[in-house]
Amino acid sequence: DTGVSQDPRHKITKRGQNVTFRCDPISEHNRLYWYRQTLGQGPEFLTYFQNEAQLEKSRLLSDRFSAERPKGSFSTLEIQRTEQGDSAMYLCASGGDGRYNEQFFGPGTRLTVL
Amino acid sequence: DQQVKQNSPSLSVQEGRISILNCDYTNSMFDYFLWYKKYPAEGPTFLISISSIKDKNEDGRFTVFLNKSAKHLSLHIVPSQPGDSAVYFCAASGKTGANNLFFGTGTRLTVIP
Numbered sequence: 001d002t003g004v005s006q007d008p009r010h011k012i013t014k015r016g017q018n019v020t021f022r023c024d025p026i027s028e029h030n031r032l033y034w035y036r037q038t039l040g041q042g043p044e045f046l047t048y049f050q051n052e053a054q055l056e057k058s059r060l061l062s063d064r065f066s067a068e069r070p071k072g073s074f075s076t077l078e079i080q081r082t083e084q085g086d087s088a089m090y091l092c093a094s095g096g097d098g099r100y101n102e103q104f105f106g107p108g109t110r111l112t113v114l
Numbered sequence: 115d116q117q118v119k120q121n122s123p124s125l126s127v128q129e130g131r132i133s134i135l136n137c138d139y140t141n142s143m144f145d146y147f148l149w150y151k152k153y154p155a156e157g158p159t160f161l162i163s164i165s166s167i168k169d170k171n172e173d174g175r176f177t178v179f180l181n182k183s184a185k186h187l188s189l190h191i192v193p194s195q196p197g198d199s200a201v202y203f204c205a206a207s208g209k210t211g212a213n214n215l216f217f218g219t220g221t222r223l224t225v226i227p
Contacts, residue, residue: 032212042219043158044217045214045216055210055212056146058214091157093157102148102163103215104160105150107156107157108156109143110155
């Protein structure tokens, strides 16, 4: 399977704990995105990587959130000191370099903060 | 501030008939529009896209229409099949920067056999 993969698929944690999610994009894609989706809403943009460089961050990405993409391959999203409001589906997407390239999404990581 | 809006939360259509899903946007800088389909517990799956230089794009049973003056686009599915039952999201991106997508809130399509 050559699509976008995410791990874990589900994560339950207690408030105040740190969590880390991983995304493996489609191998030839240079662009990588993280989105967050809550119930009844569409996905909302969090951050964007072009290769290993993090080029844009949404104001939704508080200082408790950090993302990396070492070597321009897989990416990790870490949430420190989780809060109940962080409960959501975290989606990763990758895309090619062309101006009109669609983004392909992974299955997401569902986070539940108790 | 919702820049992409899908005002119909749900739509039910008989199998074999046409499904029309609508989407409006407010940002005139958007120049690329996409439709995604989402099943429960899965990520969104890309369906079809259109750039602002076109007003129609067709792919099999799926056609997207863009009316730039009205800032409106629609997705037509014909004929509708039970397997099309899912939540459909409209998305848009701008001309510069990250090209990140702005999504609507989705329309749940139910195709009745």
